[in-house]
Amino acid sequence: MSIYGFLHRSALKQLPECLNEAGYRCIGPRVREGAVTFGELTSIDDLPRGVGDEQRPAHYRLGEREDERLFAWAVGPQGLKSWLFTPRETLWRSRRDDDGRLYFETGSPADDRPLAAIGVRACDLAALRLQDAHFLEREPDPGYRKRRAGLFLVAVDCTHPAETCFCHSTGDGPACESGFDLALHELDDGFIVHAGSEAGERVAARLPLLPVGEEQEAARRDQQRAAIDAQQRALPGRNLRDALFANLDHERWQAVAERCLSCANCTSVCPTCFCHSHEEVPDLDGRTSEHLRQWDSCFTEGHSYIHGIVIRAETPERYRQWLTHKLGSWHDQYGRSGCVGCGRCITWCPVGIDLTEEATVICAEAGDD
Ligand code: SF4
Ligand code: SF4
Secondary structure (H helix, E strand, O other): OOOEEEEEHHHOOHHHHHHHHOOOEEEEEEEEOOEEEEEEOOOHHHOOOOEEEEEEOOEEEEEEOOOOOOOOOOOOOOOOHHHHOOOEEEEEEEEEOOOOOEEEEEOOOOOOOOEEEEEEOHHHHHHHHHHHHHHHHHOOOHHHHHHHHOOEEEEEOOOOOOOOOOHHHHOOOOOOOOOOOEEEEEOOOEEEEEEOOHHHHHHHOOOOOEOOOHHHHHHHHHHHHHHHHOOOOOOOOOOOHHHHHOOOOOOHHHHHHOOOOOOOHHHHHOOOOOOEEEEEEEOOOOOEEEEEEEEOOOOOOHHHEEOOEEOOOOHHHHHHHHHHHHHHHHHHHHOOOOOOOOOHHHHOOOOOOOHHHHHHHHOOOOOOO
16 A cells, blocks of 8 residues: 655655665755755755745746745756756767777766655656656667666655746646655645655655644645646647647747747756757777767757758747647657646746747647647
């Protein structure tokens, strides 16, 4: 039977200790350079206690709260993507010996202990499922597979969505429904803990859990309802594929491109974007070479360079590629939209372009049903 109980706030410190004892390296949200991002956790004191955030298009600020809550903020600029699909990774090295024989070795990560991620949100669990669909099935990647196989997920229900969040409209949040080992729901005095896997049950069994009272259960329901009600943005509620492809010549593509800087911030922060490029970096000794894979973006010139031609030379074509792929052709490739409603691309776009607004305008015309 699944473990479900209440963990007092003061007992949460036992969670990273249990995970460390089980052989995991713990990461979790930490305040760094004015933002909440995942980093190594040495203790529960590293978490952002009493921190809140304010987000809107092109705006992100942290502030102090008057309570001790650890997770009363919405997603920061970084999800789990960079921990599994690393921004820059050596895939292999080659070396030629004195007799001209060529040797290859694969890159090895500095620390390959399994990872436990504390504080993962529902949108990031959904993004992880999409990254799995790509890197485990469509384009199998040994490094991703290894990191993913060892990953232990401690999810946290979102109780304070940002103004830019819209995960409820994509069906991906704000509560964590599946795909975790443990899920936490933060209340004033502690956490409702729910195990979602056998590994999660083994860890939960070592925590001093108490029965969940009726008041705590009611508080959880109230917070979940409030988190849904707080979300004011939404994507048009239907499969947008046909509507976008029926509007490839819409005048809005040009209008949005007049604001867009082609900076690729949106694709960097997006937890589902997986475009990448490969680079061979030979050493000056003429004998060794390193093969790198690094993040790329549909907003860079090089990403659409094919046989001497840049096929998406201008920003309208690049923005259209981003939106029609993310919200359209992902349905053909992965069976659903590529957007999980985290709102990061809205917050971190330096000019505040909002894909929910662009999709609503572009899909308001013919072909949207
Ligand atoms: S497209 Fe924007 S809102 Fe959707 S998952 Fe990516 S970053 Fe989040
Ligand atoms: S939409 Fe915004 S974040 Fe994305 S490339 Fe354009 S300016 Fe940069």
